[in-house]
Amino acid sequence: MNEKSIKQVLGFWVLRLCMGFVALILVVVFYDIITKGAPAVTWTFLTQSPREGMTEGGIFPAIVGTFLVTMITAILAVPLGMGSAIYLNEYAPDNFMTRFIRMSIRNLSGVPSIVYGLFGVALFVEMCHFGTSIISAGCTLGLMTLPLTITASEEALKAVPRSYREGALALGATKWQSIRTNVLPYAIPGMLTGAILGLSRAAGETAPILFTGAAFFLPDLPNSLLSQFMALPYHLYIMSTQHHNITLVRPIAYGTALVLLMLIFLVNISAIILRYRLRQMKKE
Amino acid sequence: MPNMKPKIKIKDFNFYYGASQVLKRISMDIQPTHVTAIIGPSGCGKSTLLRCLNRMNDLIPSSRPEGKIEIDGQDINAPSIDVVDLRKRVGMVFQKPNPFPKSIFDNVAYGLRVNGIKDNRLIEKRVEASLKGSALWEEAKDRLKENALNLSGGQQQRLCVARALAIEPEVLLMDEPASALDPIATAKIEELIVELKKKYTIVIVTHNMQQAARISDSTAFLMQGDLVEYGKTSDIFTKPKQKMTEEYITGRFG
Amino acid sequence: MNKRRLKEKLIEWLFFVNGMIAVLVLVGIFILLVRNAFPGFKEVSFWEFLTTSRWNPDAYDKETYGFLAMLASTGMTTIGSLLIAVPLGVGTAAYLSDVASHRVREIAKPLIEILAGIPSVVIGFLGIVLVGPVLAKLTGTYNGLNAINGSILLAVMALPTIVSLSEDALNSVPRSYEEASLALGANKWQTVIKVKIPAAASGIIAACMLGMGRAIGETMTVLMATGNAPDFPQNLLSSVKTMTATIAIELGETAYFSTHFYMLFTVGLVLFIITFFINLISDIIFHKHMKMLK
Numbered sequence: 001m002n003e004k005s006i007k008q009v010l011g012f013w014v015l016r017l018c019m020g021f022v023a024l025i026l027v028v029v030f031y032d033i034i035t036k037g038a039p040a041v042t043w044t045f046l047t048q049s050p051r052e053g054m055t056e057g058g059i060f061p062a063i064v065g066t067f068l069v070t071m072i073t074a075i076l077a078v079p080l081g082m083g084s085a086i087y088l089n090e091y092a093p094d095n096f097m098t099r100f101i102r103m104s105i106r107n108l109s110g111v112p113s114i115v116y117g118l119f120g121v122a123l124f125v126e127m128c129h130f131g132t133s134i135i136s137a138g139c140t141l142g143l144m145t146l147p148l149t150i151t152a153s154e155e156a157l158k159a160v161p162r163s164y165r166e167g168a169l170a171l172g173a174t175k176w177q178s179i180r181t182n183v184l185p186y187a188i189p190g191m192l193t194g195a196i197l198g199l200s201r202a203a204g205e206t207a208p209i210l211f212t213g214a215a216f217f218l219p220d221l222p223n224s225l226l227s228q229f230m231a232l233p234y235h236l237y238i239m240s241t242q243h244h245n246i247t248l249v250r251p252i253a254y255g256t257a258l259v260l261l262m263l264i265f266l267v268n269i270s271a272i273i274l275r276y277r278l279r280q281m282k283k284e
Numbered sequence: 285m286p287n288m289k290p291k292i293k294i295k296d297f298n299f300y301y302g303a304s305q306v307l308k309r310i311s312m313d314i315q316p317t318h319v320t321a322i323i324g325p326s327g328c329g330k331s332t333l334l335r336c337l338n339r340m341n342d343l344i345p346s347s348r349p350e351g352k353i354e355i356d357g358q359d360i361n362a363p364s365i366d367v368v369d370l371r372k373r374v375g376m377v378f379q380k381p382n383p384f385p386k387s388i389f390d391n392v393a394y395g396l397r398v399n400g401i402k403d404n405r406l407i408e409k410r411v412e413a414s415l416k417g418s419a420l421w422e423e424a425k426d427r428l429k430e431n432a433l434n435l436s437g438g439q440q441q442r443l444c445v446a447r448a449l450a451i452e453p454e455v456l457l458m459d460e461p462a463s464a465l466d467p468i469a470t471a472k473i474e475e476l477i478v479e480l481k482k483k484y485t486i487v488i489v490t491h492n493m494q495q496a497a498r499i500s501d502s503t504a505f506l507m508q509g510d511l512v513e514y515g516k517t518s519d520i521f522t523k524p525k526q527k528m529t530e531e532y533i534t535g536r537f538g
Numbered sequence: 539m540n541k542r543r544l545k546e547k548l549i550e551w552l553f554f555v556n557g558m559i560a561v562l563v564l565v566g567i568f569i570l571l572v573r574n575a576f577p578g579f580k581e582v583s584f585w586e587f588l589t590t591s592r593w594n595p596d597a598y599d600k601e602t603y604g605f606l607a608m609l610a611s612t613g614m615t616t617i618g619s620l621l622i623a624v625p626l627g628v629g630t631a632a633y634l635s636d637v638a639s640h641r642v643r644e645i646a647k648p649l650i651e652i653l654a655g656i657p658s659v660v661i662g663f664l665g666i667v668l669v670g671p672v673l674a675k676l677t678g679t680y681n682g683l684n685a686i687n688g689s690i691l692l693a694v695m696a697l698p699t700i701v702s703l704s705e706d707a708l709n710s711v712p713r714s715y716e717e718a719s720l721a722l723g724a725n726k727w728q729t730v731i732k733v734k735i736p737a738a739a740s741g742i743i744a745a746c747m748l749g750m751g752r753a754i755g756e757t758m759t760v761l762m763a764t765g766n767a768p769d770f771p772q773n774l775l776s777s778v779k780t781m782t783a784t785i786a787i788e789l790g791e792t793a794y795f796s797t798h799f800y801m802l803f804t805v806g807l808v809l810f811i812i813t814f815f816i817n818l819i820s821d822i823i824f825h826k827h828m829k830m831l832k
Contacts, residue, residue, distance in 0.1 A: 008727035012637050018629030019638070019646065022701065025694055026653050032668060033660070080560055087557035091550050094345045101561055103821060108564050110748065110817040111810055112755025114782045115571070118789070118806040122570040126794065143563060150560060163382035167444075170338060171395035172372035172451055174542060176549045181398065182384055197655070204657025207757035207782070211789050233659040233758075240663045241762055250667070257660050268655040272648050366543060 030261070037258025040251045046259070054217055054239070055249055059256055064221055065134070065214075065229035066263075070203045072138020072225070073145055077202075078195045080142075081149025085191070088150070089157040090179055102154075109147035116144040117208040125212055135225040137213035141202040148201070152194020156187040193275045200267040204260060206233040216242070232260040291316035291455065291485040292337065297351035299332055301344065306332050308509040309351070314502075319477060319486045321500035321517065323493060325537065328506045330489045331379075334457050337487065338374040339367050355455065372399065374455040375448030380464050381440035383432035383447075388424050391432045391443055395451040410450050418446035419476050438469025445476065456480065458488040462495065474499050493533055497521050505529045568810065575807040578603070578800030587804065591770045593784065595798040603801045605808075607770040611685070611778035614771050615760055616753045618689025619696055623753075624746050626693070627700030628735075631742075634701070635708040636730050647702075654698030658758040665691045665763030677775055683765035685778045691759040696749035703748060703824070707741025708734055710831045741827040747820035751813045757782040781805050 044058055051057035084105075092098040120140025130136040160183050168178035206214075214234035222229045239253035240246065246253075290313035299307035306329045314320050322330040335341045336349060339360065353360050360370055372395075383391050392411040401407060411428075415421040420442040424435075432443055441461055448456060458477070462470040477486060477499050490496050496503055497517060504514040505526075513520060513529045524530045531537060579587075582603045590604030630650075634643055665687050673682030711734050719729040735742070765777025766787060779787075785802050792798040 004725055004728070008725050011727040011731070012633075015629050015633035015637050018626050019633040021626060022630050022653070022697060023646070023649060025697075026649055028668070029653075029656060029660070029664060032664065080556060083553055083556035084560040087553035091553055092557070101557075103818070105560070105564065107814055107817040107821060108567070110751050110755070111567075111813055112757065112782060114755070114757040114785050115806050115810045115813075116567070118574075118785065118803055119567045119570055121789070122574050122803070123566070127570075143567070146560060147564070161382075163378065163380065164384060166340065166343070166378065167382045167384060167447075168394065168398070169343070170340060170371055170376040170378075171398065171447060172368055173395070173398040174368050174546050176546055177398045181394070186385065200655060204655070204659070206657070206659045207786060210786055233657055236659050236663055237758065237762065240666055253663065254667075257663050260657060261660055264655055264657060265652065268652055269648075272651060276648075366540065368542065 033254065033257050033261055036251075037254040037256075037261075040255030041258055045255055049219065050217060050252075054243060054252070055245065059230075059232065059235060059252075059259065061218060061221055062230040062232045062235040062256070063259070065231045066203055066233070068134050068222065068225075068229060069138045069141060069209065069213075069231060070199055072135060073141040073202045074195070074199055076139055076142030077145040077149050077198065081146050081195065081198075082153045082191055084146075084150045085153030085157060086179065086184075089154050090175075090183070105147045105150050109151060112207075113144055113205050114207040114210075116140055117210055117212060119143065120208055120212040131226060132211065132213040132215075132228055133226045134213055134222055134229050137209040137229070137231075138225075140208045140212045141205060144205070144208055145198040145202045148198040149191075149195050152198065153187075153191040156190030156194060157183065159190060160186045189274065189278050193271045193278070196267060196271040196274075200264050200271070203267075204233055204264050206231075206237050209234060232256060232263070236260060288315050290314055291318075291355065292487075293352070293354040293357075295352040295354070297336070297349070297353055299329075299336060299341070299350070300348045302346045306509050307336070310511045312504055312511060312514050314485065314487060316485045317481055317483070318502060319481045319488060319500040321496035321503045322487065322489045322506060323491070323496050323503060323532075324506035324512075325532070326491065327508075329509045330506045331459055333506065334459055334487060334489045335376075337455070337457055338371050338376055340371075340376065342367060372451050373453055374457060375451065375453035376457040377441070377444050377448055377459065377461045379460045381437055381444055383435070383440050383443050385431065385433055387429050388432050388435070388443060389428040392446050392450050395447060399451060411446075414446040414450040415443075417449045417480070418442045419472065419479075420446055436469070438465050438472060441465060441469070441473060442476065445473075445480075449480075453484065455485045455487065458486065460489055460491060463491065470495075493521075493535075505532060507532070571803060571807045571810055574800060574803035576800070576804075577795075578797055578804050581797040582801060587801075593768055595788065595792070595801070601798070603797075605805070607768060608779055608781045608784050608805070611764070611771050612754055612780040612782070614685050614774070614778060615688040615692055615764065615780060616750060618685060618774060619692030619753045620746065620750055622689065622693035623696045623700055623749055627697050627746075627749065628704050628742055630697075630701045631704035631708055631745075632730055632735065634705050636726065636734065650698050650701050653694075654702075658695060658756060659762070661691050661694055662759040662762030665759060670763065679775060681765075683763055683777060685764060685771060685774045685776055688760045688764035688778065688780070689774070691763050692753040692756055695756050695759060696753045699752055700745050700749040703745030704738070704742045707738040707745060707824070707827060710741065710828055711737045712831060737831070738827075740823050744820040744824035744827065747816055747823070751816040751820070754816070755782060755809060755813050757786050761786050781809055785809075 046058055047060050048058035049061050088102060120136055124130045124136035124139045125132055164182045165178050168182040209231055213228050214231050215228040216238055218230055236253060236256045239249050239256060243249050292314035294310055294312050297307060297310040298305060322333060324330045336353060341347050349361050389411055392414050393407050396407050396410055415424055420439060423439060435443060462473045480486060500517045503517045503520040505512045507528060513524060513526045521533060587603055587605050591606035592602040592604045593607060594602045634646055669687050669690055670682035673687055715733050715737055716729055719733040760780045761783040766779040766783055767777035768779050771778045785805055789802050
């Protein structure tokens, strides 16, 4: 083997190592959390409230809280995101202003989540007088998710061939008819995949709900949208850093981490599979 | 050219994409129940001219028509004209077959449904008539529920013709309808065009001169946005008046 | 105007309003941040904020709001994370685009996406229970909650962005470049190093910048794993308190509309501006790159 080939073999191994290392990170995360979290996750753990100063009992209120907040997020971000994407992709004139708006929206999806948290405090908690509540936190997460859903929905709309629109218009369809019957049916699965990925990210976020409604401990389930709530990611944060006896509650923290991780993983993987299927279908 | 009342009258028509002018003072009359071919080198504006006739160019931002196109004496760019109604009267078949990813039946029924026809018996009747009209009925009648994308390219294009016929247009625009097809499918489309002209006014854009010579009654030769020559097809191909036309049809450029 | 046209106009208008609501809300973020950031400077001098490093809002005699310590902390953890994530991420991207078989790629890409989906609080938790003890043992410190720990976790958070965008950039290099290089007798490795990576360089840089934006704005991981000492960081083993962590810790403990509250919004505004511009620049570079190669 000459020097050139040796370099190539070595080089490729370095690249393989990089990939291997990234895969290893994933394995370590899942392995550690599954092995140490699984013993804690029992039926009681999933269905009961924390007891004895949060050293025993379960995480049921946190599961409910995360579910409720994510619902609010979905109600706000999904229709608004899809509608805005339809406007931008189908109706908006292709000029500087539209391109500027589109670019700003893309960049807003990279603004730190804690900044959205500040915004949520200023707008929903204070200005709208929602206080620290499910609705404040849900709206904050909704706004954080909005740029993502808009961008993903626009991608899905762009993937529908122009000829579907032109063909419909040439047959005397109005613009809305052509969108409704000949664009949306093919774009909606893609739009939903994007929305699901966005929502799963929102469900796992902690920073935006820190001061917009998440509570350390609540003995009862929230009884209105204006109540505070417990949430899985916040609960994990509390149990790993703020609890008075951190080593004692470590198993609970691991259990919470496992539930959160699995929840997000299952949602993500179903979205990824859905998208994969769609792509296969399109290839045929 | 027979002296019938023209179906379409184009008069001093200019068209711009932004600042660049792609059609320059085009004037021509298009006869009813005739096949009119528009030929010319690529980029000469022939597709643009065709797409002006059903205002498909409205979709292109910063495009602007100027001058007059009349169909049955009506200015199609007038503000009172609803472009949706116009497109019902002026059907279009595109360069690449573009069936919707729906069943064969639903493809043909699409135009009827968006135009508010709900009576299923009527829809079935019109679908059958249209498929017969585009010579696809025999091949498609047993697979109407099948996805249109399973058809061959030539069948897809005839489906697109059927789709356009279903809404009973008066004019049929065809933008290089055979350019994506093999010779056998092309021959079928050409036969179909000759058959269709009994009922419809047909305007076809083609880069294939033999095709223009075979199927059209009149031919317009466009060059860089100018209408160089327009007349009976037999005249254009045997004794062109302009030198440029002659050079083009004898294949010296283009 | 007939009924149908009216309906069409109405629908278009509805979507327009919808789009504008989205835009207004997003513009609103900026305005609200600014509105809540400026009142702080009635009490605190802008100069003090920019040039001193003591952030001590609870001081008994005089509160101070120096910004430099947390800026340095954010800078330190971010740079540390990039030192890890850039080589690893670009290497992985090169592997995926040029070495991996089609099947490996089909499996590896969803894995990267799953990595991207792991909530930051989970990564932060692992920083405490996994990375921290290891670091403590290696460096002989008490609990391993310091800048290096933060850097490692931030690298994990930034990796997926860097990998997937770098891979896009590498894949956008036309095949003809590769073929030309191979035809001249270069082997695959030389082609990757000398032709593909340089041709994709601007796209890769954009990817890394975006990863940097992620790292700067990450909250939970650094909040949980860096120890949060408010002092100016001495070295990588120092415990640090980043901009994001400062907001996360202190906003919950401060009275609304106090100077402290406003100053935290100022920090948020700075974060917003920094990340927005990093994203904007990388977005422009990335699109220019893609356009150029088309």
